[in-house]
Amino acid sequence: MGKLDGKVAVVTGASTGIGLASARLFAREGAQVFLTGRRQAELDAAVRSIGRSARGVRGDIADLADIDALYEVVRDEAGRIDVLFANAGGGSFRALEDIDAAHYAATFDVNVRGTLFTVQKALSLLRDGASVILTGSTTSVTGTPTFSVYSASKAAIRNFARTWILELAPRQIRVNVLSPGNTSTPGWHGLTPDKAANAAMQKMARDATPLGRLADPDEIARAALFLASSDSSFVNGIELFADGGSAQV
Numbered sequence: 001m002g003k004l005d006g007k008v009a010v011v012t013g014a015s016t017g018i019g020l021a022s023a024r025l026f027a028r029e030g031a032q033v034f035l036t037g038r039r040q041a042e043l044d045a046a047v048r049s050i051g052r053s054a055r056g057v058r059g060d061i062a063d064l065a066d067i068d069a070l071y072e073v074v075r076d077e078a079g080r081i082d083v084l085f086a087n088a089g090g091g092s093f094r095a096l097e098d099i100d101a102a103h104y105a106a107t108f109d110v111n112v113r114g115t116l117f118t119v120q121k122a123l124s125l126l127r128d129g130a131s132v133i134l135t136g137s138t139t140s141v142t143g144t145p146t147f148s149v150y151s152a153s154k155a156a157i158r159n160f161a162r163t164w165i166l167e168l169a170p171r172q173i174r175v176n177v178l179s180p181g182n183t184s185t186p187g188w189h190g191l192t193p194d195k196a197a198n199a200a201m202q203k204m205a206r207d208a209t210p211l212g213r214l215a216d217p218d219e220i221a222r223a224a225l226f227l228a229s230s231d232s233s234f235v236n237g238i239e240l241f242a243d244g245g246s247a248q249v
Helices: 017-028 040-050 064-077 101-120 148-167 195-207 217-228
Strands: 008-011 032-037 054-058 081-086 126-135 174-180 239-242
Touching: 008 017, 008 064, 017 032, 017 040, 017 081, 017 217, 032 040, 032 064, 040 054, 054 064, 064 101, 081 101, 081 217, 101 126, 101 148, 126 148, 126 217, 148 174, 174 217, 217 239
Parallel strands: 008 032, 008 081, 032 054, 081 126, 126 174, 174 239
Antiparallel strands: none
């Protein structure tokens, strides 16, 4: 018997990385999973890798019409949501003196605005007692040079959870933040596509992590499963760091 047998789960940003690893694990644990991603080819490949319990809906959470389209599919095909993993997000390095309005908007439109409306627009579908998981980041509590806009956007995510558990308390909907450390995903490696710079970034990440390595996406997925399942039935409003200790020292 799986931890999510009979559940309906929605995972945004699930074409690759942590989102894909989580969608796969949710499906293996018995959930019917709806995945979103911006790139159709990668989304189709992700769905194929999961199997018949997965349904892909292409969309960008920065586009509110795409969020509406996602939930129309979920409403028509499942009628409810038991687990919502608002995982989609992204960012890029930019020194303070180089930040412009476009950089700010691109980051906040996805990470903050997109997460907000991903949850708000799901409210009519979320079952009472559902689990909502928001993807945060260790950068929300640590200083990271040239990453201030992304870091600030993830700090906003943390406060969403603190506030929403109060608003959603009458429905017993739990909201928690999962904050991964440095994780070996295409998005993480894409922050510095230059090979030499990427190698240097990996060394810095390993040196800053007490466990001395990057996380595998499957390790973060197992933390997501904990928050999604009844194993965390009395866990509400927390920030769960799956970071190898990097933000704890």
